[in-house]
Amino acid sequence: MTGSSFNADDLAQFKQTFFDECAELLADLEERLAAMQEETADSEALNAIFRAVHSIKAGAGAFGFTQLVQFAHRFEALLDRMRDGLVEQSERVADILVRAGDILACLVEASQSEQDLGENYGSEVCDEIDLLLAEIDGLESVLTSDEGNSVDTVVSEGPQEDQKNTVCTFLIEFAPKAELFRHANEPLFLIRELQGLGQVETECSLERLPALGSMEPEDAYLSWNLTLTTDKPEEDVREVFEFVEDDCDLKISAVQPEDVTHGSLSFHILDDVPETGDEDKSPGESDAEVLVAAKPATEPAAVVANVPVNAQKTSAAAPKAKATATPAQSTGVSSIRVDLDRVDRLVNVVGELVIAQSMQAQETEDRQGGHDFLINQANEDMSRIVREIQECVMAIRMQPVKSVFSRMPRLVREVSSKLNKQVRLLTEGEQTEVDKTVIEELADPLTHMIRNAIDHGIESPEEREGAGKKAAGAIKLLARHAGGNIIIQVIDNGSGINKDALLKKAISKGIVAEDAKLSDEEIEELIFAPGFSTAQAVTDVSGRGVGMDVVRRNINKLGGRISVQSVQGKGTCFTLTIPLSLAVLDGMLVAIGSEKYILPLASIVESFRPLDEQLRALAGGGEVVSMRGEYIRLIRAHHLFNVPGAVTDPCQGLVVVTETANGGKVGLLVDELIGQQQVVIKSIQENFDPVLGVSGATILGNGRVALILDIEQLKSMPVSADTWKPSSPEQSEASPANGDEAQIIAPEKMTDTEGMQVPATV
C-alpha cells in the first residue's frame, strides 16, 4: 500500500496539472456561459458547465482547497437544479451564473497563488444562490416530502461514541440475489475480507441451487451463514458488504449481548442521521470532508426523486454532444502539456541554431569560394532542415484566437446592458492560430475596441430605428491569416466616425494645425492620437476615450499595425495586422553604404532601378518615383540613418517598393539587395531604447548586427533637407500634384505632435 497521502513533489505536480486543467475548464465555462446568454447554447452547454464546475470541485477537494470546494459545491447545486429543469432561465439566473463563474475563477487563482481572499469572498453570490435554491427546493420539498425519509436508511456512519474494542461475535446471513455476479461482485472476496477482520466460520447453503438443467450460469444461487469473531465494530463488518447491500439479503446480528446498543444500531438509524438539510444551506462550513459527507443526507429528496429524469437527459444528450464536439476537444487525446518556459527555451535555442547555421554556411562558402558542390549541397540541406525545425517549434506556440474571442460575448453583454443598447456579437475565424504571446497581448486591445464600438459606435435603439436601421446593432469580430500575419477586424454597424467633429476636436486640442487639409484617412487616423477623446460625455464604460492610442501602442509593440476605415452612418472597421510570431521574421537583407539592414519580406512589393525620368522632386521637400504610372514616395534610408558611402543616385541603386498594412506604398532607396533570410528578432526596445524607424535587430551569419527597419515609422520620419534635385527643369513640370496619391503633407506639420503617426503619403 502507498502512504496515506501523496508526497510533496507528486502533490505539486498534480496541482500543476489541476490548475492547467482549471484554466481550460474556466475558459470553456466562460464560453458556454456566454453562449447561454446569447441563447445559442445547445443542450450540451449546461452539462458541460456542470462538468467543468464539478471537475474543479473534485480536484479542489483532493488538494484541500476548502473555500473553492465550498463555492463550487454551491455553484454545482444550482447547475444541477438547472439540469433537472427546475430553474427557469431569467436575467437573474444568468447574472448569478456569470458572477459565480467569475468568483470561481478568482478562487482558483487564489488557490494557485496561495492567496487568501477572505472568508467571505463570494458570499454575496452564495447567498443569492442559496436564496434561489431555497425557492426551488421549497417547491421541490412539497412535491417529494413523502419520499424524503425513505431513502438512505442504510447510511451507517451513525454515532460511534460508545464503540469499545470489545471482542464480539456476529452472525451474518448473507444470501446474494441472482444478479450479484452480473455486477462483478464476488462472495469469495467478501469472505476473505471478513477474514481480515477476525476469525470466520463459514457455512454454505445449497438450498437455492436448482437442477443443473435449469441453472443460469451467471446467477448466484449459494448463500452463506457466517460467524465472525472480531474486535472491530459492526460498522466495519457492514462496510465489507457496502457494495453488495442491494444485491443480497443481509442480516448481521451481534450474538454476544453484552453491548445491547448494537442491536438497535443495526439498520434504521433514521433518528440519528446527523446531517439535515440545514447544513447544506449554511454558508460557513469549514471542512471539505464535512461537505462531502453531508451530501447523502442533504439531497435525498431532490436528487433521488429526479434520478430517472436525470439519467434520461444525460444519455439523450450524449449523442448530440458527439455531433457538436469541437475539433479542439477531439484532438485533446494526443496532446501533452508542456511548461511554457521549456518551449520558450527551445524557441530561443533554435533561434541561435538558425544564426549559427547561417554563419557556418556563409563561412564555408567564403572559404570554398562556393565551388565545392558537396559542401554547398550540405549547407542547403542543413539550412532547409533548420528552417523546418524552426517552423515546428514556432507551431508549438500557436493557439487559436478563440481563447480571446470567447471572452468577448460576455463583455458585449455587460457593456451593452449598462448602456441600454442592443448589440449582437458575431465572430468568425476563431480557429485562426497565432503565437501564444500575441494572443495574450490581444485581449486588452480587443476589449478596448469592443467597448469603444459599443459606447461610441453603436447607437441607442431609438437612434438606430430613427436612422432606419435595426434596433440591435452588430459587432463582428473576424480573424484570418494573410501571409505571415494574422488579420483581426472589429467591425460595427454603428454611426461611424464623425469626421467633422473629429477634425474640429483635433484642431481645438492643438493636435492639428487650423489650416491643415487632411484627407479622410488622415482624419480617421486622429483617433489614435494620444489624449484624444471622441466621446461627447465621459462614460464609465470606455473611460475618457484615451484608449485608442494605447491600443495602437500595444499593437505596435507586437510588431503589428492598426488602421481604421469608417463610413459615417454605416459603421466602422478597425483592422489589426499582427505578425504570427514575435520571434522570427522573414526578412530581406539589404546593403546601404557599409551597413546592412533587414526589411520585413512581407512588406516588400517589388524592387527596381529607376530611370532618371521616373524621378520627381516635390516643392514642399521630398521626392517621388513613378512606377507604371503610380507615384510613390521615395525615402532615402541613408539620409535617415546618416550612413556614409551609400549610393545617392537612385539610378545607380535600387528602389525597394514596400507596402504597409495601412495600404500606403513607399520606395526605399538602397544600394543593393543581398538576399532573403529568416532572422531571429532581438528587441532593441528591451535591451536599449526605442529607435525611430527600427523595429528590432538581428544577428547576421557573420556575427554582425543588422537593424530591422520599420517601414511604417520610416514613412513618418522627417525627410532630410538634402533631397534629390531634378537634373533638368522639364522633368519637374510634370509635377504629380494632380492625384490624391501624390498629395504629400509637409512632415513638419505631421510631426509636431509627438508620437502621432499620421502617414505622410496617400
Place this chain on the structure above:
Amino acid sequence: MAKKVLTVDDSKTMRDMVRFTLSGAGFDVVEAEDGVQALSVLGTTSVDLIITDINMPNMDGVTLVRQVRGGSSHRGVPILVLTTEGGDAKKADGKAAGATGWIVKPFTPDKLVQVVNKVCP
C-alpha cells in the same frame, strides 16, 4: 502478472492521481477520457478493473457501465464509479447500471487502494 486497471475520467488531474496511486500499488494503468474512448480501449485491451467518473462528455459513466455490462468482452469485470455527488443518487444510478462499487471523491491514496483491493484483490 500485474492487474490492469482502466481509469476513465475527463479530468487529467483525477486520471493522474489514480494512475499514480495504483501504479504505486502494483497495478498497470491505462486511461481514457470519456466513455467512448473507454469502450475503444476495451475493444483492444483486456483489463481487470474499470474505474470511471460519472460526469463526462460524449458518454457518461453510467452509460459506460451499462455498455460494458451489455457487451461481451468485459461484462464480468468489476467497475467502480467515482462520485462526489455523495451520492446515493449517483451510486444508485451506477449500481442500477451494473457497477460493482463506488469511490467517493476526494479520496486518499489509501482509500483508493483499499477499495480497489476489495473488488479486485
